Amino acid sequence: MASIKDVAKMAGVSVATVSRVLNNKGYVGQDTREKVESSILELNYKPNEVARSLFKKQSNTIGLIVPDIMNPFFPELARAVEDTAIKLGYNVILCNSDANREKEQAYLDVLQQKYVNGIIVSSNTLTADQIIEINIPVVSIDREISKGLPTIVVENKKGAIAATRFLKSKGCKRIAHIRGTDGIVNAEERCEGYKEVVDQELWFGESYIVNGNYEMQSSIKATLELLSQHPEIDGIFAANDIMAIGAMKAAHQLGKKVPDELSIIGFDGISLSAATIPELTTIVQPIYELGEKATTLLVNLMEQKSVEKTYFKFDVELIERNST
Incomplete structure (x- = not known):
């Protein structure tokens, strides 16, 4: 060479x-x-790009930190970030944090040592002070870290309200909610949206809400317990598609037919939601557009271009399929 x-x-x-x-x-x-x-x-x-980055204190590289690469939402998001970054002349380093505070901080340290130009992060543990200390542009995606920091999110509460109302419109009388991980902003917002629709119902109680921790296996277990405790439930709103798919599997294990005996709706609109049997009704996030906007915003900040707006909240859309 x-x-x-x-x-x-x-x-x-x-x-x-x-x-x-x-x-x-x-x-x-x-x-x-x-x-x-x-x-x-x-x-x-x-x-030698390593030597050049050491000399220039830049690497033409963006860091992307996501909490769970096993959740199909994040690989789809990563694809959008990578596609957009390459078009704009940047590479991407993907980091899976497992939503672990220590692991996230370790990745932040490594990315700074690699002289990345900026970072896109989906985190519920990072603080505004940590972001300021990094001293390079950072964009938060999927969940808000702090007011004033560049952020890309969706209408979580609005989508949850639409999902729960849709189940009611389909004739569901007892609607449960499989919520996301405690403390994650979008999980709280989706739970609030569900509650806003059902909390005046005479049947409603906190036992109709279970934690699926944004994971399939956790959702299967939670749904089995939920339906055993409340066999009258005829509708479930899950806070993401992976948990909705877990709920469908649990229903199958209990011999409940979807949607004849139990209607299920998810949230995210991942590609897998159209491949399940039955196909999953879901609240669709514009995943690709989220990644595209986050990357474009980050690059503009890195290149010190004029940026009029740093907070974006995208709308969501209900797509009806066969699970309801």
């Missing part, structure tokens, strides 16, 4: 001159530049 010294030797110039050509900094005569560029092509020289 050719080195920068090999390029300099072939072109008959100094290593410093080659470096100026590569980084497009400092004066280099046109004849000399053409010699260097010709030597680079002939030798198929590839600059």
